[in-house]
Amino acid sequence: MATAAIIGGGVIGGGWAARFLLMGWDVRVFDPDPEAERKIAEVLAGARASLPGLADVAMPQEGRLTFHPTIPEAVAGAEWIQESVPERLELKRKVYQTVQEHCAPDAVIGSSTSGFKPSELQGDAVRPGQIVVTHPFNPVYLLPLIELVTTEANPVELVDRAKAVLEGIGCYPLHLKKEIDAHIADRFLEAVWREALWLIKDGIATTEEIDNAIRYGFGLRWAQMGLFETYRIAGGEAGMRHFIEQFGPCLSWPWTKLMDVPDLDDALIDAVAGQSDAQSGAYSIRELERMRDTNLVSILRGLKAQNWGAGALLKAQDVRMSTLPERLEDVADLSQPILTVSQAVPLDWTDYNGHMNEARYLTAFGDATDRMMRLVGCDADYVASGVSFFTVETHIRHLDEAKAGARIRVESQCLEGQGKRMHLFHRMYGGERLLATGEHMLIHVSLETRSSAMPDDRVAVPMARLAETHAGLPRPEGAGKAVGVR
Amino acid sequence: MATAAIIGGGVIGGGWAARFLLMGWDVRVFDPDPEAERKIAEVLAGARASLPGLADVAMPQEGRLTFHPTIPEAVAGAEWIQESVPERLELKRKVYQTVQEHCAPDAVIGSSTSGFKPSELQGDAVRPGQIVVTHPFNPVYLLPLIELVTTEANPVELVDRAKAVLEGIGCYPLHLKKEIDAHIADRFLEAVWREALWLIKDGIATTEEIDNAIRYGFGLRWAQMGLFETYRIAGGEAGMRHFIEQFGPCLSWPWTKLMDVPDLDDALIDAVAGQSDAQSGAYSIRELERMRDTNLVSILRGLKAQNWGAGALLKAQDVRMSTLPERLEDVADLSQPILTVSQAVPLDWTDYNGHMNEARYLTAFGDATDRMMRLVGCDADYVASGVSFFTVETHIRHLDEAKAGARIRVESQCLEGQGKRMHLFHRMYGGERLLATGEHMLIHVSLETRSSAMPDDRVAVPMARLAETHAGLPRPEGAGKAVGVR
Numbered sequence: 004m005a006t007a008a009i010i011g012g013g014v015i016g017g018g019w020a021a022r023f024l025l026m027g028w029d030v031r032v033f034d035p036d037p038e039a040e041r042k043i044a045e046v047l048a049g050a051r052a053s054l055p056g057l058a059d060v061a062m063p064q065e066g067r068l069t070f071h072p073t074i075p076e077a078v079a080g081a082e083w084i085q086e087s088v089p090e091r092l093e094l095k096r097k098v099y100q101t102v103q104e105h106c107a108p109d110a111v112i113g114s115s116t117s118g119f120k121p122s123e124l125q126g127d128a129v130r131p132g133q134i135v136v137t138h139p140f141n142p143v144y145l146l147p148l149i150e151l152v153t154t155e156a157n158p159v160e161l162v163d164r165a166k167a168v169l170e171g172i173g174c175y176p177l178h179l180k181k182e183i184d185a186h187i188a189d190r191f192l193e194a195v196w197r198e199a200l201w202l203i204k205d206g207i208a209t210t211e212e213i214d215n216a217i218r219y220g221f222g223l224r225w226a227q228m229g230l231f232e233t234y235r236i237a238g239g240e241a242g243m244r245h246f247i248e249q250f251g252p253c254l255s256w257p258w259t260k261l262m263d264v265p266d267l268d269d270a271l272i273d274a275v276a277g278q279s280d281a282q283s284g285a286y287s288i289r290e291l292e293r294m295r296d297t298n299l300v301s302i303l304r305g306l307k308a309q310n311w312g313a314g315a316l317l318k319a320q321d322v323r324m325s326t327l328p329e330r331l332e333d334v335a336d337l338s339q340p341i342l343t344v345s346q347a348v349p350l351d352w353t354d355y356n357g358h359m360n361e362a363r364y365l366t367a368f369g370d371a372t373d374r375m376m377r378l379v380g381c382d383a384d385y386v387a388s389g390v391s392f393f394t395v396e397t398h399i400r401h402l403d404e405a406k407a408g409a410r411i412r413v414e415s416q417c418l419e420g421q422g423k424r425m426h427l428f429h430r431m432y433g434g435e436r437l438l439a440t441g442e443h444m445l446i447h448v449s450l451e452t453r454s455s456a457m458p459d460d461r462v463a464v465p466m467a468r469l470a471e472t473h474a475g476l477p478r479p480e481g482a483g484k485a486v487g488v489r
Numbered sequence: 490m491a492t493a494a495i496i497g498g499g500v501i502g503g504g505w506a507a508r509f510l511l512m513g514w515d516v517r518v519f520d521p522d523p524e525a526e527r528k529i530a531e532v533l534a535g536a537r538a539s540l541p542g543l544a545d546v547a548m549p550q551e552g553r554l555t556f557h558p559t560i561p562e563a564v565a566g567a568e569w570i571q572e573s574v575p576e577r578l579e580l581k582r583k584v585y586q587t588v589q590e591h592c593a594p595d596a597v598i599g600s601s602t603s604g605f606k607p608s609e610l611q612g613d614a615v616r617p618g619q620i621v622v623t624h625p626f627n628p629v630y631l632l633p634l635i636e637l638v639t640t641e642a643n644p645v646e647l648v649d650r651a652k653a654v655l656e657g658i659g660c661y662p663l664h665l666k667k668e669i670d671a672h673i674a675d676r677f678l679e680a681v682w683r684e685a686l687w688l689i690k691d692g693i694a695t696t697e698e699i700d701n702a703i704r705y706g707f708g709l710r711w712a713q714m715g716l717f718e719t720y721r722i723a724g725g726e727a728g729m730r731h732f733i734e735q736f737g738p739c740l741s742w743p744w745t746k747l748m749d750v751p752d753l754d755d756a757l758i759d760a761v762a763g764q765s766d767a768q769s770g771a772y773s774i775r776e777l778e779r780m781r782d783t784n785l786v787s788i789l790r791g792l793k794a795q796n797w798g799a800g801a802l803l804k805a806q807d808v809r810m811s812t813l814p815e816r817l818e819d820v821a822d823l824s825q826p827i828l829t830v831s832q833a834v835p836l837d838w839t840d841y842n843g844h845m846n847e848a849r850y851l852t853a854f855g856d857a858t859d860r861m862m863r864l865v866g867c868d869a870d871y872v873a874s875g876v877s878f879f880t881v882e883t884h885i886r887h888l889d890e891a892k893a894g895a896r897i898r899v900e901s902q903c904l905e906g907q908g909k910r911m912h913l914f915h916r917m918y919g920g921e922r923l924l925a926t927g928e929h930m931l932i933h934v935s936l937e938t939r940s941s942a943m944p945d946d947r948v949a950v951p952m953a954r955l956a957e958t959h960a961g962l963p964r965p966e967g968a969g970k971a972v973g974v975r
Contacts, residue, residue: 014725045775052894053782056835057789057803059856060811061896140706141723142778145785147802148706173806175705175799181693187702190688194680199716200751202676203760207667210761211768214715216673219661220626220634222715225708226788227798229700230678230685237627239500265686274689275696282697289531292628294797296539299631301791302712303543308837311784312713313661316633317543320659325546349542351794355872356936361880362855365848370545386841394847398972399883404939408538410547426973442972450842453890485971486884486928487912
């Protein structure tokens with residue numbers, strides 16, 4: 004079992020501790036803060052809830068977390084020592100001195116520094132070759148980027164080992180060719196931070212307006228492609244060189260308060276265009292556009308499910324645009340199956356067979372079931388009062404395919420609605436084609452006991468009314484069938 | 490039916506055209522480029538594939554797209570005129586002059602300008618009050634942000650109408666309080682662009698390294714929270730004021746080439762902290778952290794499904810970490826049900842009932858089915874050769890609940906595997922608890938004809954071997970049952 008020592012257990016050190024632990028390392032923490040144990044426990048709780056669910060495989064057995072009153076004790080036996088103490092060079096150098104007096108001579112000492120260059124950290128250390136910058140991003144347990152910055156003092160073997168360890172705990176080590184103040188990413192963050200402070204100081208925008216300008220626009224792009232690949236697409240069919248030529252002139256316009264501007268000469272244009280070809284040239288602009296759009300749909304729908312950010316805007320728009328019934332009284336003709344879903348198949352619902360994935364049929368049928376629940380009174384308020392329906396059984400027949408972008412609709416019939424049971428039958432259509440049927444048994448439950456419970460009149464009465472009216476409908480072909488039975 | 494005129498049909502104008510059309514507007518395009526029709530058709534194809542799938546409701550009937558040889562003809566009857574011609578002030582002013590001679594006097598004339606202030610655009614126009622900045626972000630049909638910049642010349646009624654139209658087509662109008670060169674978002678983009686060009690010029694990083702520094706780190710954060718809400722969390726329990734105090738000093742350090750720095754006096758600190766409270770104060774830092782983490786898991790898993798960016802890193806990690814069998818020969822004991830899924834329940838798989846959503850059971854069973862397919866030889870290469878299995882029928886029994894973070898596993902049994910049919914039975918466990926069973930009938934198909942077809946020996950032989958070995962297992966309780974039958 005590998006061992007990591009964490010020197011400094013704040014938000015960043017705690018994040019490192021959580022990532023190492025969950026990836027199976029033993030972790031030894033030194034932090035003089037009497038609150039350190041509580042703080043790390045809180046970070047760890049967040050990591051335990053989120054990190055394992057990124058994997059579709061079993062995580063390793065979690066490592067052992069221990070706290071130690073001194074640096075010498077913490078670094079004993081550690082292969083990796085991660086320093087995340089405050090950004091004061093003298094303090095960091097003092098820490099390395101103590102660490103190096105007691106740690107294994109071939110252990111990696113990584114610093115979380117946002118700004119210092121590794122040569123500054125190495126300073127007059129007894130073994131400068133042990134010390135590298137490994138700069139993470141909060142939350143450390145979810146974001147993969149680590150800026151790995153080294154000097155010529157670092158042996159190639161140690162650098163390779165550092166990369167392997169970082170990859171092993173699920174990180175992406177971005178190894179910088181040259182050291183520079185604030186590495187790469189924080190230079191961008193600092194430029195944006197300065198510009199943002201100017202906007203606030205000059206009364207142009209508030210913090211909320213600035214955040215919305217980011218998360219409703221380019222922030223969505225940057226979650227999946229960076230600056231250059233995005234601009235390569237914006238250049239259209241002519242690509243990166245065209246983009247630079249088109250937007251080159253404004254480089255010298257007063258578009259930011261920050262005015263030191265590189266000379267956009269041929270050498271720089273060639274460098275940018277050539278590097279962009281090396282990076283993205285394997286794809287055509289149309290292919291990149293399609294990947295960008297699929298990624299954006301996926302991100303936006305993910306945020307929509309959380310009702311957050313740009314996804315919250317989409318949810319609100321659905322409410323404005325929806326013409327489907329929310330209450331039984333809204334249903335035009337209660338004697339017929341009810342239209343409960345009407346939408347297009349999202350780009351990210353398809354799979355390697357080129358059609359809507361089987362699980363997405365149940366997503367759509369689940370939405371239809373949710374609407375049937377709301378129609379009989381089981382809405383958000385009802386659920387908030389501690390009662391709901393759980394689906395206990397589902398039978399789906401896949402009869403035909405649906406492609407991304409196809410319009411689908413679901414018509415729903417109530418086969419039974421009495422006591423604790425609601426028995427539903429959904430038909431999914433694409434135009435006139437019957438794509439699938441879904442038969443579902445729901446049981447009314449108490450959310451407190453998590454057991455079945457009788458509904459009160461808020462639900463019992465409308466459910467009975469629906470069941471009674473739908474009792475006049477013919478029993479659907481396919482209802483009551485078992486798998487493989489014709 | 491409302492009508493929009495699009496003056497200039499490049500990537501941006503085409504994106505506007507697509508958004509208006511898909512939201513039910515008639516669109517009249519003027520663009521002297523002889524390629525304009527083809528280019529807009531391509532943008533529209535991308536929009537048709539992606540935008541409708543953002544909604545979970547039916548989209549309006551698509552509007553009518555027409556092309557017109559002159560501006561006067563294009564703007565006839567238009568309520569909204571969107572100008573997206575090149576960034577030359579004199580050209581834009583000349584366009585407005587022609588537009589205003591022929592358009593309705595109360596139509597909104599929106600400019601897609603990245604940099605010009607509305608007062609510059611209004612210039613000596615006959616009706617300056619008609620002209621506003623409505624600056625979109627590429628791809629216009631997916632990203633909601635529109636920077637709406639107005640002057641005192643614009644009547645309140647027109648500004649309100651512009652906002653309502655933008656919201657109606659699914660956009661988020663961010664109305665700037667004051668005009669400024671490059672509005673808000675492009676000031677950030679320009680600052681990052683300048684810094685990035687310096688990094689390339691100075692040989693610190695390549696375009697690809699810069700893009701990775703963005704999309705594996707802060708780009709993921711910015712898709713869901715902006716700069717300030719992110720930093721509010723980073724400040725920890727003490728919030729925004731603490732963050733500024735902690736990171737204030739480095740404002741004057743050489744962390745960017747761009748060095749004009751606002752004075753971080755009390756007034757500015759108060760403004761930032763106060764605005765941040767107004768923006769995010771309704772949530773505790775812990776709540777914000779939890780929302781951030783859920784959003785990030787959702788974004789990362791979405792990218793993972795596309796095998797792109799940070800999601801591609803996660804997929805590669807799964808391959809490294811997986812201990813589950815990929816081929817029949819890897820299965821230790823073929824006489825027992827096979828472990829086909831072993832993972833934690835992701836944060837974004839739960840629903841309003843506080844447990845794993847019903848559709849996610851089928852996601853997991855679908856993954857189990859995919860592995861069983863691979864085990865009998867139906868892997869990526871096999872599918873690429875034009876043959877596959879389709880699931881035609883599914884029966885799920887939900888027996889117990891699973892919460893986010895819970896470890897689940899699926900054990901799979903082959904009930905039948907001969908001819909075109911593969912009949913599978915999955916059991917999902919959380920520890921010793923049986924959470925659900927899934928019974929599935931798969932049919933072997935030709936991906937060309939989309940019809941059933943006999944598998945060749947690559948699949949027929951291992952499938953027969955698996956079926957034969959599993960024939961010795963007892964028939965599972967629950968197999969062959971119909972919904973509601975005990």
